[in-house]
Amino acid sequence: MKRKQFDDFYFIKDGKIHTLDEVQEHYEKNNGDISYYKGDMRCPECKEARLAFTHKTSKNREYLSKEPTSNHLDNCSYNYDYATKKQIIEYVKTINEDQIQDKLKSALNMLMNRDTSTDININSQEQRDNPLIIKSSNVGNSIQRTIQRKSLSMWLDKEYEGKVFIFYGKVKLKVEPFKEFFRLLIYTKRKDKTWGYKTKVFRGRFKDKIDENKEYDIAILGSLDFSYGSTPEIKLVKYNSLLYR
Ligand SMILES: [Zn+2]
Known part of the structure:
Protein backbone atom coordinates (compact mmCIF):
# COMPACT_ATOMS: atom_id res chain seq x y z
CA MET A 1 0.00 0.00 0.00
CA LYS A 2 1.12 3.52 -0.82
CA ARG A 3 2.27 5.45 2.26
CA LYS A 4 -0.30 7.86 3.62
CA GLN A 5 0.33 11.48 2.80
CA PHE A 6 -0.64 14.58 4.75
CA ASP A 7 -1.93 17.86 3.32
CA ASP A 8 -1.20 19.67 6.55
CA PHE A 9 0.50 19.15 9.88
CA TYR A 10 0.52 20.16 13.53
CA PHE A 11 3.51 22.39 14.23
CA ILE A 12 5.00 21.95 17.71
CA LYS A 13 6.57 25.44 17.68
CA ASP A 14 3.27 27.35 17.67
CA GLY A 15 0.63 24.68 18.33
CA LYS A 16 -1.11 25.41 15.04
CA ILE A 17 -1.97 23.56 11.87
CA HIS A 18 0.21 24.48 8.89
CA THR A 19 0.02 23.45 5.26
CA LEU A 20 2.35 21.37 3.13
CA ASP A 21 2.85 24.10 0.51
CA GLU A 22 4.21 26.40 3.21
CA VAL A 23 7.09 23.96 3.78
CA GLN A 24 7.74 23.60 0.05
CA GLU A 25 7.90 27.38 -0.25
CA HIS A 26 10.31 27.60 2.69
CA TYR A 27 12.41 24.84 1.10
CA GLU A 28 12.70 26.80 -2.16
CA LYS A 29 13.48 30.12 -0.48
CA ASN A 30 16.18 28.63 1.76
CA ASN A 31 18.03 26.42 -0.71
CA GLY A 32 16.61 23.22 0.66
CA ASP A 33 17.12 24.02 4.33
CA ILE A 34 13.99 23.13 6.29
CA SER A 35 15.59 22.89 9.72
CA TYR A 36 12.98 25.39 10.92
CA TYR A 37 10.35 22.66 10.56
CA LYS A 38 12.37 19.49 10.89
CA GLY A 39 11.41 17.33 13.88
CA ASP A 40 8.50 19.59 14.82
CA MET A 41 5.94 18.48 12.25
CA ARG A 42 3.34 16.12 13.67
CA CYS A 43 0.23 14.31 12.51
CA PRO A 44 -2.57 16.92 12.20
CA GLU A 45 -4.99 14.61 13.95
CA CYS A 46 -3.26 12.94 16.92
CA LYS A 47 -0.36 15.45 17.10
CA GLU A 48 1.87 12.57 18.07
CA ALA A 49 3.31 10.87 14.98
CA ARG A 50 6.30 12.71 13.50
CA LEU A 51 6.13 13.68 9.85
CA ALA A 52 8.91 14.02 7.32
CA PHE A 53 8.92 16.29 4.27
CA THR A 54 9.91 15.16 0.79
CA HIS A 55 10.44 18.04 -1.61
CA LYS A 56 9.01 18.46 -5.06
CA THR A 57 10.88 17.02 -8.04
CA SER A 58 10.29 17.38 -11.76
CA LYS A 59 8.26 14.17 -11.62
CA ASN A 60 6.54 14.27 -8.23
CA ARG A 61 4.73 16.73 -6.04
CA GLU A 62 6.09 17.43 -2.57
CA TYR A 63 4.59 15.40 0.26
CA LEU A 64 4.56 14.77 4.00
CA SER A 65 4.64 11.22 5.33
CA LYS A 66 5.03 9.60 8.73
CA GLU A 67 8.54 8.81 9.92
CA PRO A 68 8.71 4.98 9.91
CA THR A 69 9.84 4.74 13.56
CA SER A 70 7.08 7.01 14.82
CA ASN A 71 3.50 6.02 15.70
CA HIS A 72 0.04 7.56 15.76
CA LEU A 73 -2.03 7.53 18.94
CA ASP A 74 -4.38 4.55 19.20
CA ASN A 75 -7.49 6.04 17.76
CA CYS A 76 -5.94 8.28 15.16
CA SER A 77 -7.75 7.61 11.88
CA TYR A 78 -4.39 7.40 10.10
CA ASN A 79 -3.86 3.99 11.74
CA TYR A 80 -6.35 2.30 9.46
CA ASP A 81 -6.40 1.49 5.79
CA TYR A 82 -8.48 3.83 3.67
CA ALA A 83 -12.00 2.70 2.96
CA THR A 84 -12.74 1.88 -0.67
CA LYS A 85 -15.56 3.61 -2.52
CA LYS A 86 -17.61 0.42 -2.21
CA GLN A 87 -17.08 0.25 1.57
CA ILE A 88 -18.12 3.88 2.01
CA ILE A 89 -21.22 3.47 -0.14
CA GLU A 90 -22.17 0.35 1.85
CA TYR A 91 -21.62 2.26 5.09
CA VAL A 92 -23.71 5.25 3.97
CA LYS A 93 -26.61 2.87 3.21
CA THR A 94 -26.65 1.83 6.87
CA ILE A 95 -27.11 5.35 8.28
CA ASN A 96 -29.98 7.80 7.87
CA GLU A 97 -29.98 11.39 6.61
CA ASP A 98 -29.54 12.91 10.06
CA GLN A 99 -26.65 10.60 10.82
CA ILE A 100 -24.85 11.65 7.64
CA GLN A 101 -25.18 15.30 8.67
CA ASP A 102 -23.99 14.47 12.22
CA LYS A 103 -20.99 12.65 10.81
CA LEU A 104 -20.09 15.62 8.60
CA LYS A 105 -20.56 18.00 11.52
CA SER A 106 -18.16 16.00 13.72
CA ALA A 107 -15.70 15.70 10.84
CA LEU A 108 -15.82 19.45 10.31
CA ASN A 109 -15.22 20.08 14.02
CA MET A 110 -12.22 17.83 13.89
CA LEU A 111 -10.79 19.06 10.59
CA MET A 112 -11.37 22.80 10.94
CA ASN A 113 -11.13 23.67 14.62
CA ARG A 114 -7.90 21.97 15.36
CA ASP A 115 -5.61 24.95 15.69
CA THR A 116 -7.22 26.13 18.93
CA SER A 117 -6.08 23.08 20.85
CA THR A 118 -2.59 22.71 22.23
CA ASP A 119 -3.47 19.50 24.03
CA ILE A 120 -1.61 16.73 22.29
CA ASN A 121 -3.73 13.94 23.74
CA ILE A 122 -7.03 13.08 22.10
CA ASN A 123 -9.45 12.60 24.98
CA SER A 124 -11.13 9.25 25.42
CA GLN A 125 -14.57 10.44 24.33
CA GLU A 126 -13.18 11.56 21.02
CA GLN A 127 -11.28 8.31 20.78
CA ARG A 128 -14.48 6.34 20.67
CA ASP A 129 -16.12 8.69 18.20
CA ASN A 130 -13.52 9.48 15.59
CA PRO A 131 -15.77 10.69 12.75
CA LEU A 132 -13.38 9.57 10.04
CA ILE A 133 -13.37 5.94 11.15
CA ILE A 134 -16.13 3.69 9.87
CA LYS A 135 -16.98 0.07 10.48
CA SER A 136 -17.02 -2.12 7.45
CA SER A 137 -17.58 -5.83 7.16
CA ASN A 138 -15.16 -8.29 5.65
CA VAL A 139 -16.48 -11.83 5.23
CA GLY A 140 -18.69 -11.41 8.29
CA ASN A 141 -16.02 -9.72 10.42
CA SER A 142 -16.29 -6.09 11.41
CA ILE A 143 -13.21 -4.11 10.42
CA GLN A 144 -12.31 -0.45 10.83
CA ARG A 145 -11.51 1.73 7.88
CA THR A 146 -10.74 5.42 7.50
CA ILE A 147 -12.47 7.85 5.18
CA GLN A 148 -9.67 9.64 3.39
ZN1 LIG B 1 -2.04 10.56 13.89
Missing part, protein backbone atom coordinates in the same frame (compact mmCIF):
# COMPACT_ATOMS: atom_id res chain seq x y z
CA ARG A 149 -9.62 13.41 3.78
CA LYS A 150 -8.66 15.97 1.16
CA SER A 151 -8.15 19.64 1.81
CA LEU A 152 -9.87 21.74 -0.85
CA SER A 153 -6.86 24.05 -0.94
CA MET A 154 -4.75 21.17 -2.33
CA TRP A 155 -4.53 20.02 -5.94
CA LEU A 156 -7.52 17.93 -7.01
CA ASP A 157 -5.58 15.54 -9.22
CA LYS A 158 -6.82 13.13 -11.82
CA GLU A 159 -5.17 10.33 -9.82
CA TYR A 160 -7.90 10.76 -7.17
CA GLU A 161 -10.67 10.16 -9.71
CA GLY A 162 -13.34 7.76 -8.48
CA LYS A 163 -12.07 7.59 -4.89
CA VAL A 164 -14.31 8.86 -2.11
CA PHE A 165 -12.98 11.57 0.20
CA ILE A 166 -14.18 13.93 2.85
CA PHE A 167 -13.25 17.20 1.18
CA TYR A 168 -12.93 20.07 3.60
CA GLY A 169 -11.75 23.62 3.87
CA LYS A 170 -12.50 27.30 4.16
CA VAL A 171 -14.37 28.39 1.06
CA LYS A 172 -16.59 30.96 -0.57
CA LEU A 173 -19.72 29.70 -2.32
CA LYS A 174 -21.98 30.71 -5.17
CA VAL A 175 -25.12 29.16 -6.65
CA GLU A 176 -25.19 28.57 -10.40
CA PRO A 177 -28.55 27.80 -12.02
CA PHE A 178 -28.42 25.09 -14.68
CA LYS A 179 -31.71 24.43 -16.53
CA GLU A 180 -34.12 23.59 -13.68
CA PHE A 181 -31.21 22.50 -11.48
CA PHE A 182 -28.52 24.17 -9.37
CA ARG A 183 -24.81 23.80 -8.87
CA LEU A 184 -22.84 25.00 -5.89
CA LEU A 185 -19.61 26.68 -7.01
CA ILE A 186 -16.67 26.45 -4.60
CA TYR A 187 -13.85 29.01 -4.33
CA THR A 188 -10.69 28.67 -2.25
CA LYS A 189 -8.08 31.20 -1.17
CA ARG A 190 -4.97 31.26 -3.34
CA LYS A 191 -1.45 32.03 -2.15
CA ASP A 192 -1.87 35.68 -3.17
CA LYS A 193 -4.97 35.82 -0.86
CA THR A 194 -7.46 36.17 -3.74
CA TRP A 195 -10.30 33.66 -4.10
CA GLY A 196 -10.17 31.32 -7.10
CA TYR A 197 -12.68 28.88 -8.50
CA LYS A 198 -11.91 25.33 -7.40
CA THR A 199 -14.73 22.92 -8.12
CA LYS A 200 -18.51 22.56 -8.07
CA VAL A 201 -21.18 20.23 -6.76
CA PHE A 202 -24.41 19.32 -8.52
CA ARG A 203 -27.33 19.99 -6.14
CA GLY A 204 -30.29 18.77 -8.20
CA ARG A 205 -33.36 20.93 -7.61
CA PHE A 206 -32.09 22.16 -4.26
CA LYS A 207 -31.14 25.83 -4.24
CA ASP A 208 -28.67 26.67 -1.45
CA LYS A 209 -29.14 30.01 0.27
CA ILE A 210 -25.67 31.49 0.10
CA ASP A 211 -24.14 34.76 1.19
CA GLU A 212 -21.45 35.17 -1.49
CA ASN A 213 -19.33 37.43 0.69
CA LYS A 214 -19.19 35.03 3.58
CA GLU A 215 -16.43 32.50 4.28
CA TYR A 216 -17.81 29.06 5.02
CA ASP A 217 -16.33 25.90 6.51
CA ILE A 218 -17.38 23.01 4.32
CA ALA A 219 -17.26 19.19 4.46
CA ILE A 220 -18.31 17.09 1.48
CA LEU A 221 -18.42 13.31 1.25
CA GLY A 222 -17.99 12.60 -2.43
CA SER A 223 -15.73 11.67 -5.31
CA LEU A 224 -14.02 13.62 -8.07
CA ASP A 225 -15.60 13.49 -11.49
CA PHE A 226 -13.48 14.60 -14.46
CA SER A 227 -16.03 13.89 -17.17
CA TYR A 228 -16.64 17.61 -17.82
CA GLY A 229 -13.02 18.55 -18.47
CA SER A 230 -9.78 18.96 -16.57
CA THR A 231 -11.40 20.83 -13.66
CA PRO A 232 -13.20 18.19 -11.62
CA GLU A 233 -16.65 18.32 -10.10
CA ILE A 234 -17.44 16.64 -6.82
CA LYS A 235 -20.12 13.96 -6.99
CA LEU A 236 -21.90 13.49 -3.68
CA VAL A 237 -22.15 9.99 -2.21
CA LYS A 238 -25.71 10.88 -1.18
CA TYR A 239 -27.74 13.99 -1.99
CA ASN A 240 -27.22 15.42 1.51
CA SER A 241 -23.60 14.38 2.09
CA LEU A 242 -22.50 18.02 2.19
CA LEU A 243 -22.41 20.47 5.09
CA TYR A 244 -21.32 24.10 5.31
CA ARG A 245 -21.60 26.67 8.06
Whole structure:
Protein backbone atom coordinates (compact mmCIF):
# COMPACT_ATOMS: atom_id res chain seq x y z
CA MET A 1 0.00 0.00 0.00
CA LYS A 2 1.12 3.52 -0.82
CA ARG A 3 2.27 5.45 2.26
CA LYS A 4 -0.30 7.86 3.62
CA GLN A 5 0.33 11.48 2.80
CA PHE A 6 -0.64 14.58 4.75
CA ASP A 7 -1.93 17.86 3.32
CA ASP A 8 -1.20 19.67 6.55
CA PHE A 9 0.50 19.15 9.88
CA TYR A 10 0.52 20.16 13.53
CA PHE A 11 3.51 22.39 14.23
CA ILE A 12 5.00 21.95 17.71
CA LYS A 13 6.57 25.44 17.68
CA ASP A 14 3.27 27.35 17.67
CA GLY A 15 0.63 24.68 18.33
CA LYS A 16 -1.11 25.41 15.04
CA ILE A 17 -1.97 23.56 11.87
CA HIS A 18 0.21 24.48 8.89
CA THR A 19 0.02 23.45 5.26
CA LEU A 20 2.35 21.37 3.13
CA ASP A 21 2.85 24.10 0.51
CA GLU A 22 4.21 26.40 3.21
CA VAL A 23 7.09 23.96 3.78
CA GLN A 24 7.74 23.60 0.05
CA GLU A 25 7.90 27.38 -0.25
CA HIS A 26 10.31 27.60 2.69
CA TYR A 27 12.41 24.84 1.10
CA GLU A 28 12.70 26.80 -2.16
CA LYS A 29 13.48 30.12 -0.48
CA ASN A 30 16.18 28.63 1.76
CA ASN A 31 18.03 26.42 -0.71
CA GLY A 32 16.61 23.22 0.66
CA ASP A 33 17.12 24.02 4.33
CA ILE A 34 13.99 23.13 6.29
CA SER A 35 15.59 22.89 9.72
CA TYR A 36 12.98 25.39 10.92
CA TYR A 37 10.35 22.66 10.56
CA LYS A 38 12.37 19.49 10.89
CA GLY A 39 11.41 17.33 13.88
CA ASP A 40 8.50 19.59 14.82
CA MET A 41 5.94 18.48 12.25
CA ARG A 42 3.34 16.12 13.67
CA CYS A 43 0.23 14.31 12.51
CA PRO A 44 -2.57 16.92 12.20
CA GLU A 45 -4.99 14.61 13.95
CA CYS A 46 -3.26 12.94 16.92
CA LYS A 47 -0.36 15.45 17.10
CA GLU A 48 1.87 12.57 18.07
CA ALA A 49 3.31 10.87 14.98
CA ARG A 50 6.30 12.71 13.50
CA LEU A 51 6.13 13.68 9.85
CA ALA A 52 8.91 14.02 7.32
CA PHE A 53 8.92 16.29 4.27
CA THR A 54 9.91 15.16 0.79
CA HIS A 55 10.44 18.04 -1.61
CA LYS A 56 9.01 18.46 -5.06
CA THR A 57 10.88 17.02 -8.04
CA SER A 58 10.29 17.38 -11.76
CA LYS A 59 8.26 14.17 -11.62
CA ASN A 60 6.54 14.27 -8.23
CA ARG A 61 4.73 16.73 -6.04
CA GLU A 62 6.09 17.43 -2.57
CA TYR A 63 4.59 15.40 0.26
CA LEU A 64 4.56 14.77 4.00
CA SER A 65 4.64 11.22 5.33
CA LYS A 66 5.03 9.60 8.73
CA GLU A 67 8.54 8.81 9.92
CA PRO A 68 8.71 4.98 9.91
CA THR A 69 9.84 4.74 13.56
CA SER A 70 7.08 7.01 14.82
CA ASN A 71 3.50 6.02 15.70
CA HIS A 72 0.04 7.56 15.76
CA LEU A 73 -2.03 7.53 18.94
CA ASP A 74 -4.38 4.55 19.20
CA ASN A 75 -7.49 6.04 17.76
CA CYS A 76 -5.94 8.28 15.16
CA SER A 77 -7.75 7.61 11.88
CA TYR A 78 -4.39 7.40 10.10
CA ASN A 79 -3.86 3.99 11.74
CA TYR A 80 -6.35 2.30 9.46
CA ASP A 81 -6.40 1.49 5.79
CA TYR A 82 -8.48 3.83 3.67
CA ALA A 83 -12.00 2.70 2.96
CA THR A 84 -12.74 1.88 -0.67
CA LYS A 85 -15.56 3.61 -2.52
CA LYS A 86 -17.61 0.42 -2.21
CA GLN A 87 -17.08 0.25 1.57
CA ILE A 88 -18.12 3.88 2.01
CA ILE A 89 -21.22 3.47 -0.14
CA GLU A 90 -22.17 0.35 1.85
CA TYR A 91 -21.62 2.26 5.09
CA VAL A 92 -23.71 5.25 3.97
CA LYS A 93 -26.61 2.87 3.21
CA THR A 94 -26.65 1.83 6.87
CA ILE A 95 -27.11 5.35 8.28
CA ASN A 96 -29.98 7.80 7.87
CA GLU A 97 -29.98 11.39 6.61
CA ASP A 98 -29.54 12.91 10.06
CA GLN A 99 -26.65 10.60 10.82
CA ILE A 100 -24.85 11.65 7.64
CA GLN A 101 -25.18 15.30 8.67
CA ASP A 102 -23.99 14.47 12.22
CA LYS A 103 -20.99 12.65 10.81
CA LEU A 104 -20.09 15.62 8.60
CA LYS A 105 -20.56 18.00 11.52
CA SER A 106 -18.16 16.00 13.72
CA ALA A 107 -15.70 15.70 10.84
CA LEU A 108 -15.82 19.45 10.31
CA ASN A 109 -15.22 20.08 14.02
CA MET A 110 -12.22 17.83 13.89
CA LEU A 111 -10.79 19.06 10.59
CA MET A 112 -11.37 22.80 10.94
CA ASN A 113 -11.13 23.67 14.62
CA ARG A 114 -7.90 21.97 15.36
CA ASP A 115 -5.61 24.95 15.69
CA THR A 116 -7.22 26.13 18.93
CA SER A 117 -6.08 23.08 20.85
CA THR A 118 -2.59 22.71 22.23
CA ASP A 119 -3.47 19.50 24.03
CA ILE A 120 -1.61 16.73 22.29
CA ASN A 121 -3.73 13.94 23.74
CA ILE A 122 -7.03 13.08 22.10
CA ASN A 123 -9.45 12.60 24.98
CA SER A 124 -11.13 9.25 25.42
CA GLN A 125 -14.57 10.44 24.33
CA GLU A 126 -13.18 11.56 21.02
CA GLN A 127 -11.28 8.31 20.78
CA ARG A 128 -14.48 6.34 20.67
CA ASP A 129 -16.12 8.69 18.20
CA ASN A 130 -13.52 9.48 15.59
CA PRO A 131 -15.77 10.69 12.75
CA LEU A 132 -13.38 9.57 10.04
CA ILE A 133 -13.37 5.94 11.15
CA ILE A 134 -16.13 3.69 9.87
CA LYS A 135 -16.98 0.07 10.48
CA SER A 136 -17.02 -2.12 7.45
CA SER A 137 -17.58 -5.83 7.16
CA ASN A 138 -15.16 -8.29 5.65
CA VAL A 139 -16.48 -11.83 5.23
CA GLY A 140 -18.69 -11.41 8.29
CA ASN A 141 -16.02 -9.72 10.42
CA SER A 142 -16.29 -6.09 11.41
CA ILE A 143 -13.21 -4.11 10.42
CA GLN A 144 -12.31 -0.45 10.83
CA ARG A 145 -11.51 1.73 7.88
CA THR A 146 -10.74 5.42 7.50
CA ILE A 147 -12.47 7.85 5.18
CA GLN A 148 -9.67 9.64 3.39
CA ARG A 149 -9.62 13.41 3.78
CA LYS A 150 -8.66 15.97 1.16
CA SER A 151 -8.15 19.64 1.81
CA LEU A 152 -9.87 21.74 -0.85
CA SER A 153 -6.86 24.05 -0.94
CA MET A 154 -4.75 21.17 -2.33
CA TRP A 155 -4.53 20.02 -5.94
CA LEU A 156 -7.52 17.93 -7.01
CA ASP A 157 -5.58 15.54 -9.22
CA LYS A 158 -6.82 13.13 -11.82
CA GLU A 159 -5.17 10.33 -9.82
CA TYR A 160 -7.90 10.76 -7.17
CA GLU A 161 -10.67 10.16 -9.71
CA GLY A 162 -13.34 7.76 -8.48
CA LYS A 163 -12.07 7.59 -4.89
CA VAL A 164 -14.31 8.86 -2.11
CA PHE A 165 -12.98 11.57 0.20
CA ILE A 166 -14.18 13.93 2.85
CA PHE A 167 -13.25 17.20 1.18
CA TYR A 168 -12.93 20.07 3.60
CA GLY A 169 -11.75 23.62 3.87
CA LYS A 170 -12.50 27.30 4.16
CA VAL A 171 -14.37 28.39 1.06
CA LYS A 172 -16.59 30.96 -0.57
CA LEU A 173 -19.72 29.70 -2.32
CA LYS A 174 -21.98 30.71 -5.17
CA VAL A 175 -25.12 29.16 -6.65
CA GLU A 176 -25.19 28.57 -10.40
CA PRO A 177 -28.55 27.80 -12.02
CA PHE A 178 -28.42 25.09 -14.68
CA LYS A 179 -31.71 24.43 -16.53
CA GLU A 180 -34.12 23.59 -13.68
CA PHE A 181 -31.21 22.50 -11.48
CA PHE A 182 -28.52 24.17 -9.37
CA ARG A 183 -24.81 23.80 -8.87
CA LEU A 184 -22.84 25.00 -5.89
CA LEU A 185 -19.61 26.68 -7.01
CA ILE A 186 -16.67 26.45 -4.60
CA TYR A 187 -13.85 29.01 -4.33
CA THR A 188 -10.69 28.67 -2.25
CA LYS A 189 -8.08 31.20 -1.17
CA ARG A 190 -4.97 31.26 -3.34
CA LYS A 191 -1.45 32.03 -2.15
CA ASP A 192 -1.87 35.68 -3.17
CA LYS A 193 -4.97 35.82 -0.86
CA THR A 194 -7.46 36.17 -3.74
CA TRP A 195 -10.30 33.66 -4.10
CA GLY A 196 -10.17 31.32 -7.10
CA TYR A 197 -12.68 28.88 -8.50
CA LYS A 198 -11.91 25.33 -7.40
CA THR A 199 -14.73 22.92 -8.12
CA LYS A 200 -18.51 22.56 -8.07
CA VAL A 201 -21.18 20.23 -6.76
CA PHE A 202 -24.41 19.32 -8.52
CA ARG A 203 -27.33 19.99 -6.14
CA GLY A 204 -30.29 18.77 -8.20
CA ARG A 205 -33.36 20.93 -7.61
CA PHE A 206 -32.09 22.16 -4.26
CA LYS A 207 -31.14 25.83 -4.24
CA ASP A 208 -28.67 26.67 -1.45
CA LYS A 209 -29.14 30.01 0.27
CA ILE A 210 -25.67 31.49 0.10
CA ASP A 211 -24.14 34.76 1.19
CA GLU A 212 -21.45 35.17 -1.49
CA ASN A 213 -19.33 37.43 0.69
CA LYS A 214 -19.19 35.03 3.58
CA GLU A 215 -16.43 32.50 4.28
CA TYR A 216 -17.81 29.06 5.02
CA ASP A 217 -16.33 25.90 6.51
CA ILE A 218 -17.38 23.01 4.32
CA ALA A 219 -17.26 19.19 4.46
CA ILE A 220 -18.31 17.09 1.48
CA LEU A 221 -18.42 13.31 1.25
CA GLY A 222 -17.99 12.60 -2.43
CA SER A 223 -15.73 11.67 -5.31
CA LEU A 224 -14.02 13.62 -8.07
CA ASP A 225 -15.60 13.49 -11.49
CA PHE A 226 -13.48 14.60 -14.46
CA SER A 227 -16.03 13.89 -17.17
CA TYR A 228 -16.64 17.61 -17.82
CA GLY A 229 -13.02 18.55 -18.47
CA SER A 230 -9.78 18.96 -16.57
CA THR A 231 -11.40 20.83 -13.66
CA PRO A 232 -13.20 18.19 -11.62
CA GLU A 233 -16.65 18.32 -10.10
CA ILE A 234 -17.44 16.64 -6.82
CA LYS A 235 -20.12 13.96 -6.99
CA LEU A 236 -21.90 13.49 -3.68
CA VAL A 237 -22.15 9.99 -2.21
CA LYS A 238 -25.71 10.88 -1.18
CA TYR A 239 -27.74 13.99 -1.99
CA ASN A 240 -27.22 15.42 1.51
CA SER A 241 -23.60 14.38 2.09
CA LEU A 242 -22.50 18.02 2.19
CA LEU A 243 -22.41 20.47 5.09
CA TYR A 244 -21.32 24.10 5.31
CA ARG A 245 -21.60 26.67 8.06
ZN1 LIG B 1 -2.04 10.56 13.89
